[in-house]
Amino acid sequence: MGLTHFNEDGEAWMVDVTEKQVTVREAEAKGMITMNEEAFQAVQKGTNQKGDVLATARIAGIMGAKQTSSLIPLCHPIPMTRCTIEFELLPKRRSIVATCKARTEGKTGIEMETLTGVNVALLTIYDMCKALDKKMVIGHISLIHKTGGKSGEIINDWKEDE
Amino acid sequence: MGLTHFNEDGEAWMVDVTEKQVTVREAEAKGMITMNEEAFQAVQKGTNQKGDVLATARIAGIMGAKQTSSLIPLCHPIPMTRCTIEFELLPKRRSIVATCKARTEGKTGIEMETLTGVNVALLTIYDMCKALDKKMVIGHISLIHKTGGKSGEIINDWKEDE
Amino acid sequence: MGLTHFNEDGEAWMVDVTEKQVTVREAEAKGMITMNEEAFQAVQKGTNQKGDVLATARIAGIMGAKQTSSLIPLCHPIPMTRCTIEFELLPKRRSIVATCKARTEGKTGIEMETLTGVNVALLTIYDMCKALDKKMVIGHISLIHKTGGKSGEIINDWKEDE
Amino acid sequence: MGLTHFNEDGEAWMVDVTEKQVTVREAEAKGMITMNEEAFQAVQKGTNQKGDVLATARIAGIMGAKQTSSLIPLCHPIPMTRCTIEFELLPKRRSIVATCKARTEGKTGIEMETLTGVNVALLTIYDMCKALDKKMVIGHISLIHKTGGKSGEIINDWKEDE
Amino acid sequence: MGLTHFNEDGEAWMVDVTEKQVTVREAEAKGMITMNEEAFQAVQKGTNQKGDVLATARIAGIMGAKQTSSLIPLCHPIPMTRCTIEFELLPKRRSIVATCKARTEGKTGIEMETLTGVNVALLTIYDMCKALDKKMVIGHISLIHKTGGKSGEIINDWKEDE
Amino acid sequence: MGLTHFNEDGEAWMVDVTEKQVTVREAEAKGMITMNEEAFQAVQKGTNQKGDVLATARIAGIMGAKQTSSLIPLCHPIPMTRCTIEFELLPKRRSIVATCKARTEGKTGIEMETLTGVNVALLTIYDMCKALDKKMVIGHISLIHKTGGKSGEIINDWKEDE
Numbered sequence: 001m002g003l004t005h006f007n008e009d010g011e012a013w014m015v016d017v018t019e020k021q022v023t024v025r026e027a028e029a030k031g032m033i034t035m036n037e038e039a040f041q042a043v044q045k046g047t048n049q050k051g052d053v054l055a056t057a058r059i060a061g062i063m064g065a066k067q068t069s070s071l072i073p074l075c076h077p078i079p080m081t082r083c084t085i086e087f088e089l090l091p092k093r094r095s096i097v098a099t100c101k102a103r104t105e106g107k108t109g110i111e112m113e114t115l116t117g118v119n120v121a122l123l124t125i126y127d128m129c130k131a132l133d134k135k136m137v138i139g140h141i142s143l144i145h146k147t148g149g150k151s152g153e154i155i156n157d158w159k160e161d162e
Numbered sequence: 163m164g165l166t167h168f169n170e171d172g173e174a175w176m177v178d179v180t181e182k183q184v185t186v187r188e189a190e191a192k193g194m195i196t197m198n199e200e201a202f203q204a205v206q207k208g209t210n211q212k213g214d215v216l217a218t219a220r221i222a223g224i225m226g227a228k229q230t231s232s233l234i235p236l237c238h239p240i241p242m243t244r245c246t247i248e249f250e251l252l253p254k255r256r257s258i259v260a261t262c263k264a265r266t267e268g269k270t271g272i273e274m275e276t277l278t279g280v281n282v283a284l285l286t287i288y289d290m291c292k293a294l295d296k297k298m299v300i301g302h303i304s305l306i307h308k309t310g311g312k313s314g315e316i317i318n319d320w321k322e323d324e
Numbered sequence: 325m326g327l328t329h330f331n332e333d334g335e336a337w338m339v340d341v342t343e344k345q346v347t348v349r350e351a352e353a354k355g356m357i358t359m360n361e362e363a364f365q366a367v368q369k370g371t372n373q374k375g376d377v378l379a380t381a382r383i384a385g386i387m388g389a390k391q392t393s394s395l396i397p398l399c400h401p402i403p404m405t406r407c408t409i410e411f412e413l414l415p416k417r418r419s420i421v422a423t424c425k426a427r428t429e430g431k432t433g434i435e436m437e438t439l440t441g442v443n444v445a446l447l448t449i450y451d452m453c454k455a456l457d458k459k460m461v462i463g464h465i466s467l468i469h470k471t472g473g474k475s476g477e478i479i480n481d482w483k484e485d486e
Numbered sequence: 487m488g489l490t491h492f493n494e495d496g497e498a499w500m501v502d503v504t505e506k507q508v509t510v511r512e513a514e515a516k517g518m519i520t521m522n523e524e525a526f527q528a529v530q531k532g533t534n535q536k537g538d539v540l541a542t543a544r545i546a547g548i549m550g551a552k553q554t555s556s557l558i559p560l561c562h563p564i565p566m567t568r569c570t571i572e573f574e575l576l577p578k579r580r581s582i583v584a585t586c587k588a589r590t591e592g593k594t595g596i597e598m599e600t601l602t603g604v605n606v607a608l609l610t611i612y613d614m615c616k617a618l619d620k621k622m623v624i625g626h627i628s629l630i631h632k633t634g635g636k637s638g639e640i641i642n643d644w645k646e647d648e
Numbered sequence: 649m650g651l652t653h654f655n656e657d658g659e660a661w662m663v664d665v666t667e668k669q670v671t672v673r674e675a676e677a678k679g680m681i682t683m684n685e686e687a688f689q690a691v692q693k694g695t696n697q698k699g700d701v702l703a704t705a706r707i708a709g710i711m712g713a714k715q716t717s718s719l720i721p722l723c724h725p726i727p728m729t730r731c732t733i734e735f736e737l738l739p740k741r742r743s744i745v746a747t748c749k750a751r752t753e754g755k756t757g758i759e760m761e762t763l764t765g766v767n768v769a770l771l772t773i774y775d776m777c778k779a780l781d782k783k784m785v786i787g788h789i790s791l792i793h794k795t796g797g798k799s800g801e802i803i804n805d806w807k808e809d810e
Numbered sequence: 811m812g813l814t815h816f817n818e819d820g821e822a823w824m825v826d827v828t829e830k831q832v833t834v835r836e837a838e839a840k841g842m843i844t845m846n847e848e849a850f851q852a853v854q855k856g857t858n859q860k861g862d863v864l865a866t867a868r869i870a871g872i873m874g875a876k877q878t879s880s881l882i883p884l885c886h887p888i889p890m891t892r893c894t895i896e897f898e899l900l901p902k903r904r905s906i907v908a909t910c911k912a913r914t915e916g917k918t919g920i921e922m923e924t925l926t927g928v929n930v931a932l933l934t935i936y937d938m939c940k941a942l943d944k945k946m947v948i949g950h951i952s953l954i955h956k957t958g959g960k961s962g963e964i965i966n967d968w969k970e971d972e
Contacts, residue, residue, distance in 0.1 A: 003204050003215065004293040007570070010208065012218055012290075012541070014548055016568035018510055018589045024828055031300075042165050046172070053165065055700060055822070056174055059707045059883045060235050062824055066879060066887060069552060071229065071282055072289050073222050073545045077552060077565055079887055081917060082826035084817070103828045105917075107567060107591075112289050115300075119281045120233055127234050127274050128174075131166040134308075134316050138193075138277075139301025146296075154296050169732070174703070176710055178730035180672055180751045186342055217336070217538060221397045221545045224338055228393060228401060231714060235707045239714060239727055241401055243431060244340035246331070265342045267431075269729060269753075327528050327539065328617040334532065336542055336614075348666055355624075366489045370496065376865060377489065379660070380498055383721045383869045384559050386662055390717060390725060395553065395606055396613050397546050403725055405755060406664035408655070427666045429755075436613050439624075443605045444557055451558050451598050452498075455490040458632075458640050462517075462601075463625025470620075478620050493894070498865070500872055502892035504834055504913045555876060559869045563876060563889055593891060593915075651852050651863065652941040658856065660866055660938075679948075690813045694820065701813065704822055708883050715881065719930055720937050721870050760937050763948075767929045768881055775882050775922050776822075779814040782956075782964050786841075786925075787949025794944075802944050 005074050014074045020107040025148030028101045029114035030158045031141035032090075033122045039132040040094040043125070054087045054096070057124040061085040061100060064120025065113045072116070078106045080113060085121050098122055099144075109149045115141060167236045176236045182269040187310030190263045191276035192320045193303035194252075195284045201294040202256040205287070216249045216258070219286040223247040223262060226282025227275045234278070240268045242275060247283050260284055261306075271311045277303060329398045338398045344431040349472030352425045353438035354482045355465035356414075357446045363456040364418040367449070378411045378420070381448040385409040385424060388444025389437045396440070402430045404437060409445050422446055423468075433473045439465060491560045500560045506593040511634030514587045515600035516644045517627035518576075519608045525618040526580040529611070540573045540582070543610040547571040547586060550606025551599045558602070564592045566599060571607050584608055585630075595635050601627060653722045662722045668755040673796030676749045677762035678806045679789035680738075681770045687780040688742040691773070702735045702744070705772040709733040709748060712768025713761045720764070726754045728761060733769050746770055747792075757797050763789060815884050824884045830917040835958030838911045839924035840968045841951035842900075843932045849942040850904040853935070864897045864906070867934040871895040871910060874930025875923045882926070888916045890923060895931050908932055909954075919959050925951060 007013055035043075043053045062083050069077040082103040087096055100117035104110045122138045129136065140159060147153045169175055197205075205215045224245050231239040244265040249258055262279035266272045284300045291298065302321060309315045331337055359367075367377045386407050393401040406427035411420055424441035428434045446462045453460065464483060471477045493499055521529075529539045548569050555563040568589040573582055586603035590596045608624045615622065626645060633639045652663055683691075691701045710731050717725040730751035735744055748765035752758045770786045777784065788807060795801045814825055845853075853863045872893050879887040892913040897906055910927035914920045932948045939946065950969060957963045 003208070003290060005215075005218075005290045006208075010214075011570070011572065012544055012548070013571075014566065014569040016589060018567040018591055046165070046168075052172075052700070052703060053167075055703045056167075056235055056707055058822055059704055060233065062822070063711070063880075063883055064233050067229075067233065070549075071222065071226050072286055073218055073549050075289060076567065077563075077887075079565070079889070079916075080824065081828040081886065083824040084821070085823075086821065103826060105828055106565075111292065112285065115285055115288060119285060119300075123274065123277055123281060124234055126277065127237060128165060128167045130273065134305060134313065135318050136304065137301075137321055138281075138303040139299075141300040142298065143296060151296065156297050159299055173732070173734065174706055174710070175733075176728065176731040178751060180729040180753055214538070214541060217541045218545055220336055221542055224336070225394075225397050225549070232711075235711050238729065239401075239725075241403070241430075241727070242338065243342040243400065245338040246335070247337075248335065265340060267342055268727075327532070327614060329539075329542075329614045330532075334538075370489070370492075376496075376862070377491075379862060379865045380491075380559055380869055382660055383866055384557065386660070387718075387721050387873070388557050391553075391557065395546065395550050396610055397542055399613060401725075403727070403754075404662065405666040405724065407662040408659070409661075410659065427664060429666055435616065436609065439609055439612060443609060443624075447598065447601055447605060448558055450601060451561060452489060452491045454597065458629060458637065459642050460628065461625075461645055462605075462627040463623075465624040466622065467620060475620065480621050483623055497894070497896065498868055498872070499895075500890065500893040502913060504891040504915055506891075556873075559873055562891065563887075565889070592889075651856070651938060653863075653866075653938045654856075658862075694813070694816075700820070701815075704815075704883055708881065712881050715877075719870065719874050719877065720934055721866055723937060759940065760933065763933055763936060767933060767948075771922065771925055771929060772882055774925060775885060776813060776815045778921065782953060782961065783966050784952065785949075785969055786929075786951040787947075789948040790946065791944060799944065804945050807947055 017107040022107055023148050024105050025109045026103045027111040027114045028145040029118045030099045030144050031118040031122050032095050032097045033125050033136055033138050034095040035129055035136045036133045037094055039129040044089055053125055053128045057121040058085045060124040061117040061121030065117030068113045068116040072112055075112050076108050078104050078108060080104055085117055096125060109146060111143050111146055179269040184269055185310050186267050187271045188265045189273045189276045190307040191280045191305050192259060192261050193280040193284050194257050194259045195287050195298055195300045196257040197291055197298045198295045199256060201291040206251060215287055215290045219283040220247045222286040223279040223283030227279030230275045230278040234274055237274050238270050240266050240270060242266055247279055258287060271308060273305050273308055341431040346431055347472050348429050349433045350427045351435045351438045352469040353442045354423050354468050355442040355446050356419050356421045357449050357460055357462045358419040359453055359460045360457045361418055363453040366456060368413060377449055377452045381445040382409045384448040385441040385445030389441035392437045392440040396436055399436050400432050402428050402432060404428055409441055420449060433470060435467050435470055503593040508593055509634050510591050511595045512589045513597045513600045514631040515604045515629050516583060516585045517604040517608050518581050518583045519611050519622055519624045520581040521615055521622045522619045523580055525615040530575055539611055539614045543607045544571045546610040547603040547607030551603030554599045554602040558598055561598050562594050564590050564594060566590055571603055582611060595632060597629050597632055665755040670755055671796050672753050673757045674751045675759045675762045676793040677766045677791050678747050679766040679770050680743050680745045681773050681784055681786045682743040683777055683784045684781045685742055687777040690780060692737055701773055701776045705769045706733045708772040709765040709769030713765030716761045716764040720760055723760050724756050726752050726756060728752055733765055757794060759791050759794055827917040832917055833958050834915050835919045836913045837921045837924045838955040839928045840909050840954050841928040841932050842905050842907045843935050843946055843948045844905040845939055845946045846943045847904055849939040854899055863935055863938045867931045868895045870934040871927040871931030875927030878923045878926040882922055885922050886918050888914050888918060890914055895927055919956060921953050921956055
């Protein structure tokens with residue numbers, strides 16, 4: 001069938017990675033939240049000063065990444081050895097781009113952790129801005145880069161205009 | 163400043179909802195994941211049969227919605243009294259739309275729960291399909307509807323083409 | 325179909341309890357673990373003295389009961405207002421019976437919390453005794469009593485011999 | 487005293503496994519839930535179709551296994567590298583047997599994870615069927631097989647008739 | 649015996665609060681961390697600018713307060729309706745004082761939540777400063793104020809010199 | 811700036827430990843809670859008999875230590891291989907001293923786990939005694955000893971009189 005999370009009988013399982021090599025694996029994911037002008041400026045004003053939405057979202061995203069195997073049913077618990085979340089403000093689009101990078105030395109990749117980190121960071125920005133904008137959109141969440149493991153290195157363009 | 167999650171000194175806090183009325187509050191959020199043809203067909207084949215990606219994602223999304231106040235720093239713990247996650251397959255777009263609806267009877271709204279439910283459901287679909295597609299995109303996550311509370315009823319179009 | 329955790333289309337959901345009355349609801353569950361003579365005596369010796377397996381299992385069971393809605397997918401989060409775990413030693417059977425009682429004032433029953441409490445307590449006893457006995461059996465876990473809600477009061481005999 | 491989870495003074499501790507070898511360790515546990523005819527048929531009808539109780543229970547069991555060290559006080563956190571949950575329907579007994587297998591490469595065994603996985607899976611079946619049967623019994627939970635570690639390989643018959 | 653968390657037989661239990669009135673309850677706790685000059689200045693420089701240790705500690709403290717009933721065995725889950733964490737820098741003592749205030753409308757008090765919030769905030773400051781100071785001391789953690797419930801209003805001096 | 815949990819731009823991150831050696835690392839932390847005579851005697855009476863506050867606090871502390879990386883934002887998840895919590899009663903001071911020792915074989919130290927273990931143990935004693943004393947103070951929490959890693963072995967006096 002092709003989907004690795006199911007055995008022959010179509011039953012979901014946590015894939016067996018016991019015999020895989022312990023190697024360094026990295027991943028990077030990006031995502032974006034778009035808001036109205038009022039909310040965007042409130043975030044912009046607060047950056048690195050009082051009322052820092054992004055500092056809060058960064059912490060939430062890193063903590064969320066650590067919870068990945070508790071949230072995603074068939075994800076393996078893995079030992080995260082590095083995690084960063086960076087933000088970029090795009091004033092013309094009234095948008096904030098979140099990038100999560102993570103590393104591990106283990107038997108399986110860390111893509112889901114970076115995607116979860118991006119998601120929780122963007123959800124946190126949403127939560128903190130929703131008093132000013134009820135129509136925010138979270139999107140363009142995708143994997144940008146990964147190394148290690150069977151599929152080796154993968155580099156994707158970030159599709160910010162689809 | 164306008165952002166309610168900060169006090170006068172710009173310090174983040176969990177907003178005081180103690181004096182708010184206990185009323186019924188509802189919310190609905192939508193989001194979408196887009197994939198390649200191979201992954202989309204694998205999901206489509208499995209629906210309600212063997213290898214059901216969507217059944218797994220539905221459970222993960224409902225469980226994720228229940229974890230919202232543990233993930234989003236300034237969210238209040240609230241007693242969820244109903245939660246559903248539905249999926250719609252869009253073959254032309256090779257996409258799956260997830261809709262999460264939730265209800266509570268409490269002092270504050272349940273929007274973040276529905277957004278978190280959608281996010282975790284889509285992340286789970288991603289996890290289960292990533293062996294077949296390393297370029298999937300999660301997006302168009304937004305609030306569609308909410309009732310109750312000070313801001314009353316809000317109905318948003320779902321922006322699936324932006 | 326009869327199973328309330330599925331809608332008409334067979335999709336799992338968290339049942340809507342929003343309109344239910346807030347009333348006092350109680351439940352009680354029992355379960356048992358059977359072990360060899362060496363392990364049973366080790367537990368018996370430790371009761372209320374040094375090396376108290378049951379005190380540890382009691383704490384784990386109460387804490388586990390509080391995690392019920394995080395473990396059981398379609399369970400509603402409910403505000404537990406009372407929880408006890410008691411043990412009874414049955415020397416002839418080399419068994420320990422665990423009883424969990426809980427109460428809440430809410431919209432839905434607390435049966436799953438008592439069953440989870442019993443399970444986690446018995447698993448903890450297992451964990452603490454497994455160095456002495458690799459063939460322990462956990463069983464006879466069932467609901468003994470519940471009050472409140474639509475199904476009203478239910479009293480079951482505890483089937484300890486099936 | 488024999489119980490390894492206590493030091494000389496009878497104080498509970500998490501056993502020191504720091505100097506143990508990192509090896510592959512496996513375990514398998516089984517358990518069973520017995521119900522009335524109506525509930526059993528509802529589960530049977532739903533298998534791999536609409537309203538799939540077992541698919542839900544499988545996900546909950548795997549996720550529960552991952553939470554073992556958070557639930558059982560003196561359990562070590564271990565990196566699970568494989569986890570499966572299978573079900574077998576026994577129509578004559580109106581029962582469902584759950585089997586959880588898991589693997590890790592680490593310093594300590596994975597028995598508690600398989601027992602927890604079985605327990606949470608059976609509790610989930612209970613939760614989903616309780617509208618049809620208030621007298622279900624969960625039992626016969628025991629370790630069937632383990633490899634690795636000081637106690638080496640252990641094979642137990644599954645005591646389904648005690 | 650006097651300790652309310654034990655029944656007549658000395659068995660620990662979660663006290664029965666089912667019949668208590670639902671009222672507004674508040675609490676406030678304080679605590680302090682003392683460090684060397686180098687670490688203190690690093691924190692002071694970062695306040696509300698880049699590298700804001702206190703902003704991170706504030707978020708961790710609020711999130712930790714929400715986890716109180718998952719951490720403290722016999723604590724009841726309660727619906728927190730407000731939570732703040734404030735810091736005060738004491739340059740002469742090279743110390744940072746953390747104050748956590750919380751409110752709920754429920755059947756039991758919120759003292760443990762404020763104490764846990766202070767503790768997790770101070771532990772977070774410790775974690776972020778430990779590269780500069782291995783001898784930090786966390787202390788003077790106590791309840792300053794509570795209202796509501798049977799014991800009514802209690803006001804304690806903060807013992808910062810003991 | 812000196813604080814390792816921030817990058818050049820002052821953004822918080824989880825430090826990269828991927829290239830660090832896997833070695834055995836140990837830590838030990840101490841802390842103390844001071845109470846009135848009535849509460850102290852209740853604890854003293856219960857030690858290793860009925861109503862054992864310390865046994866409960868020990869379990870909570872070990873379980874809390876395991877949650878460290880879920881509570882402290884930038885802490886790495888690490889595999890704890892040993893954890894003990896011991897108590898010492900100081901009748902003249904009406905105080906209880908908690909000591910947490912832990913070990914791991916990994917890429918980063920285990921100090922935060924021991925400090926969290928001490929904190930949660932003391933908070934649990936507080937919770938169980940608060941019916942008898944509303945003025946308890948938790949303090950003198952500090953690292954006593956650590957080995958392994960770049961900073962090697964550190965031995966601190968326990969400052970119980972500051």
